[in-house]
Amino acid sequence: MTANVILLAAAEADLTDAADWYGRYRKSLGADFLLCVEETLDRIAHHPLSHPRSAGQYRKALVHRFPFGVVYRMVSNDAYVVAIQHSSRHPDAWRGRSQ
Numbered sequence: 001m002t003a004n005v006i007l008l009a010a011a012e013a014d015l016t017d018a019a020d021w022y023g024r025y026r027k028s029l030g031a032d033f034l035l036c037v038e039e040t041l042d043r044i045a046h047h048p049l050s051h052p053r054s055a056g057q058y059r060k061a062l063v064h065r066f067p068f069g070v071v072y073r074m075v076s077n078d079a080y081v082v083a084i085q086h087s088s089r090h091p092d093a094w095r096g097r098s099q
Contacts, residue, residue, distance in 0.1 A: 003048040003079045005041050005072075014084040018068065036063050037084060040070050048072075048079050058082070 007015070015037060023030025040063045044051065054060035060069045067087040072079045 001048070001077065003045050003074065003077050005045045005079045005081060007041075007081045011070075011081040011084050018084065018086070022066075033063075033066055036065050037068070037070070039064065041081070044070065044072060044079050044081075048074055 015034075019030045019034050021030075022033045040061050044061050048059075051059040051061040054069075054071060058071055058073045060071050062069050063084075069085055069087060070081055071083040071085060072081045074080075
């Protein structure tokens, strides 16, 4: 099963903010971060149920090389990404977002 991966607006903002931050640190690092997140989203699409549950119906896939996790929930064949979160943030920081 291949799931449709849909980034909610807040998750897109998380992605942009983190990529910009890494890009300011070192330009190529921002691009590397985006590639690693893209790889994580691809893993979610191809194996949506293989990532551990982090809170009830939500799952969390870790991003390789970077201290981030992609928080998503499955609805039918769609994976809705609600957050792309740095591991130092409180695990429930994304909870107030519209889902």
